Amino acid sequence: MTAIDPSTLAADVPVHRTKRPDWLGVALALALGVVVVIPLLVVAIWAFAEVWRYPSLLPQEFGFRFWEATLARPDVWNAMSLSLRLSVTVTLLSALICLPAAYAFARLDFPGRNVLFLSFLTSHAFPKFGLLVAIAGIFLNLGLISTFWGVVLIQLVGTLMMMIWIPVAAFQNVDRAMEEAARDAGAGPIRVFWSVSLPQAAPTIFAAVLLSFVGTFYETEGAWLIGAPEIRTMPVLMITYINNQIVVQYGAVLSVLLWVPSFIALMFTRRLVGSGSFAKGFGV
Amino acid sequence: MTDLASSGTRRTGGTAASNGRGLTGLLLVSAPVALLGWLIIYPIFNAIARTLVVQTETGTAFSVDTYVRFFSDGYALANLWLTLWVTAVCAALLLAICLPLALYLRFAKSRVAGVLQGLALFPMFVPSVILAYALIRTIGPNGGVDLVLNALGLPKINSPYLTPWGPIIGLVWDNIPLTTLMLVAGLGAVSDNAVEAARDAGARPLALLRHIIFPQIGNAMLVVLSFTVLSIFSAFTLPYVLGPASPEMMGPFMQRTFSQVMDTRMAVTQAVISFLICAVFGAFYVRSIAKNREARR
Numbered sequence: 001m002t003a004i005d006p007s008t009l010a011a012d013v014p015v016h017r018t019k020r021p022d023w024l025g026v027a028l029a030l031a032l033g034v035v036v037v038i039p040l041l042v043v044a045i046w047a048f049a050e051v052w053r054y055p056s057l058l059p060q061e062f063g064f065r066f067w068e069a070t071l072a073r074p075d076v077w078n079a080m081s082l083s084l085r086l087s088v089t090v091t092l093l094s095a096l097i098c099l100p101a102a103y104a105f106a107r108l109d110f111p112g113r114n115v116l117f118l119s120f121l122t123s124h125a126f127p128k129f130g131l132l133v134a135i136a137g138i139f140l141n142l143g144l145i146s147t148f149w150g151v152v153l154i155q156l157v158g159t160l161m162m163m164i165w166i167p168v169a170a171f172q173n174v175d176r177a178m179e180e181a182a183r184d185a186g187a188g189p190i191r192v193f194w195s196v197s198l199p200q201a202a203p204t205i206f207a208a209v210l211l212s213f214v215g216t217f218y219e220t221e222g223a224w225l226i227g228a229p230e231i232r233t234m235p236v237l238m239i240t241y242i243n244n245q246i247v248v249q250y251g252a253v254l255s256v257l258l259w260v261p262s263f264i265a266l267m268f269t270r271r272l273v274g275s276g277s278f279a280k281g282f283g284v
Numbered sequence: 285m286t287d288l289a290s291s292g293t294r295r296t297g298g299t300a301a302s303n304g305r306g307l308t309g310l311l312l313v314s315a316p317v318a319l320l321g322w323l324i325i326y327p328i329f330n331a332i333a334r335t336l337v338v339q340t341e342t343g344t345a346f347s348v349d350t351y352v353r354f355f356s357d358g359y360a361l362a363n364l365w366l367t368l369w370v371t372a373v374c375a376a377l378l379l380a381i382c383l384p385l386a387l388y389l390r391f392a393k394s395r396v397a398g399v400l401q402g403l404a405l406f407p408m409f410v411p412s413v414i415l416a417y418a419l420i421r422t423i424g425p426n427g428g429v430d431l432v433l434n435a436l437g438l439p440k441i442n443s444p445y446l447t448p449w450g451p452i453i454g455l456v457w458d459n460i461p462l463t464t465l466m467l468v469a470g471l472g473a474v475s476d477n478a479v480e481a482a483r484d485a486g487a488r489p490l491a492l493l494r495h496i497i498f499p500q501i502g503n504a505m506l507v508v509l510s511f512t513v514l515s516i517f518s519a520f521t522l523p524y525v526l527g528p529a530s531p532e533m534m535g536p537f538m539q540r541t542f543s544q545v546m547d548t549r550m551a552v553t554q555a556v557i558s559f560l561i562c563a564v565f566g567a568f569y570v571r572s573i574a575k576n577r578e579a580r581r
Contacts, residue, residue, distance in 0.1 A: 025396030028388055032403045035457070039418035040410065042428040046421055054426045055434045097315035110309030114577075116317055121573050123324045124511070125566035127518035129535045130555035133542055134331035135323055137552045157323045160316055218411035221520045221535075228543055235413040235521075242417055242525055252421070255414045262409040273405060278465060 046252035066249035076254070079237040086148070086233060087217040090155045094212055098163035099205065105164065106171035120164050123157075132225050139226060146230040154222035159212040166211075166272070170204035171197070207272040214265040218258075234258060328559065335553045350553040362531035364557070370448055370523075370533060371516045374455045378463045378512055379505070381456065386467035387497070390474070408461035412454070416525040419454055420445055450526030451533065455516050463508055470504020471497070507572050510565035518558050534558050 046052065049059030050066065070076060104110070105117050135154060136145065144150030174197045182192045220235040227236065234254070241251045272278060338347045354360045382404075389401055407415070422428040424445040433440060444450045474497050482496050520535035527533055532540070534554065542551035559566075 022392065022394035022396045025388065025392055025394050025400060028385065029396055029400045029403060032385070032400065036403050036406050038428065039415070039422040039457075042422045043414070043418045055431060057431050057435045097319070101313040101316045104309040104312035108305055108309035108312070110306040110313075113309065116313060118570075118574065118577070119317070119320060119325075122566075122570045123320065125514065125569050126324075126328065127514055127558045127562045129518035129520045129538060130558040130562075131324065131327060133538045133551050133555040134327035136542055137334060137548050138327055138330055140548055153323065157319060160320060164316060214409075218413070220411070220413055224520070225539055225542065235411060238413040238417065239521070239525060242413075242420065248421070251417050255417055258411065258414055262411070266406075266409045270402070270405065273408065273461075273465070 043252050043255045046248060047256040049249065049252075066247070067253055069247070070250050070253040073250075075232070075237060079232050079234045082231065083217055083234040086151060086155065086223075087213050089152055090159060090216045091209060091213045093152070093156055094159040094163045095209055098160065099167055102164050102167035103171050106168045117164075117168075120161060123161060129221055129225075132222055136225050145226060146228060148231060151223050151227045151231050151233075154226045155216050155219050158219060158222065159216060162208055162212050162215065166208035166278075167201065167205050170201035170208075173204075174200045204272060207269040210265055210268055211272075214261050217261055331552045331556050331559075335549060335556055350550055351557070353550070354553055354557060359531065360537070360554075363534060363537045364561075366448060366531045367517060367534040368561075370452055370455070371513055373452055374459070374516045375509055375512045377452070377456050378459055379509070382460060382463040382467055382508075383505075385460075385464050386471055387493075389464070389468050390471040391479070404464045405461045407457055410458075412458055412521040413525070415454055415458060416522055419450070419457075419526060423453070445526060446528050448528060450528075451519070451523040454522035454526050455519055458522065459512060459515065463512060466508045466511065467501070467504065470501045470508070473504070474500045503572055503575075507569060510569040510572075513565045514562055514569065517562055 045059065047066070048062050048064070050061040050063040052059035105113065132154065135157075139145050139150050139154075144153065178200075179192050179196050182196045183189075187195070218235055219233075220239070223231060223233045223236050224239070227233065232240075235258075238251065238254055238258070241254065335350055336346060336348065337344050338349075339345075385400070385404055389397055389404070392400075410418075420427065423441065423443060425443045426440075427443070430440045430443075444453055478496050479492065482492050487495070518535050518538075519533070520539060523533035524536040524539070527536065538551050538554045538558075541547050541554060545551075
């Protein structure tokens, strides 16, 4: 969490070093900390509360009763397995079609390269839900509404940006001199790609794949609009729980369960997300 | 990231070799480009055509009846106004919160900056469904905030849950990371030398902001603004879960028209109207991406 990418924060600036504590920073961090952490903390407490009646500041009884109750529900397991199947399918398909394309955009020269690349960035230029409704209109005619593959397609489109522009940057940053050296030593193009280029780009590409997987797992709007009523993913199930206001703890336990993938993503990708290149992908 | 032109492979071989390469490149990008064409570009034109052309007994005819119906329906207009208002408030709040954060992150060198950056990025990893649930439990009726206020002997808050302020709080929370990141990236364009020089010349912080920093990040701020408007205008999950049922924001309105009222043509009309309203921001967004690419060449 404390790792800062030097390129964003310009560490090489002449620094006026003083021993004075950074009060402004502490105040900002405290304010943001309260706003960001408190809502999540409340949910975490709810997940382990067996009895929590107003106006007690803390639950009267703690325990795991509702974990058992939540995990005993078949709809939770169905949603979990569906969400995992969807996320794996979408991420694999996305990697299959996007990574070669990213390599081509980064390293090959072909007619229309710039225009085609720019067209991916402009997919951000339309209000997303409006676009989903327009797609849903087409899917309705094709019979893709409320089907697994309809949701796969809509979520696949959502990963295109991430899986193209982050890997493009990764392939562009590969050290050309090393590739040349390998080629001079007699390695063929495929061998050079496999042994020299790919290992250098791999960590960034892995981060992009992980972000796509987690993003797809949490994707709600496409699944809700295209998938309803048959396809009930974890986030969709969560909305039903919120709307129907059944036992408070079910939602809390699900939230805590759903955090696990978030935290993994956070740990592996914070360096990428904190770097300037991530923001540049949004056009700054 | 976007400066493709600087890294192109140099044509060293003959025409035949470069033609072969061109074909390989096109082949490799064809699948995602086809998907983009089918599921982003085509639906936009399809939506416009679907709403404007109707099948009658005498054949196809041009009609704007759904648009007339939208703009003469008081409820639809109330939804549109609510959406515009929420979007404007969110954009203003986001700039007010994220600009100081970004300025601090750009110029601070203390260890606190690392913690702050982590905190500012954190909401990116919290899915909006969980956020919605957490906010209901925190600022909803008898939620966490009420518990604390009650323990302190203070009156309860007027809960923003199911009012327009519910989605506003959620959307601002959700958009803090990207807005901050984009602003920090924009502030990267401000040269440290200029700031140092002005500081040495005795410029106060406000003067520094007005004369050195703002002129250089104007474009970045407009990009951030466009991006925010585009993502908030048609937000669905947070307005659906946290917002009022009537009037509702455009996201839930479109969803209801499509899935419950089953009026596909009207839902698509609402989508086209939201495209049109966001077109200015979308066009600006695309133009500034293109301009940045030109500048980097």
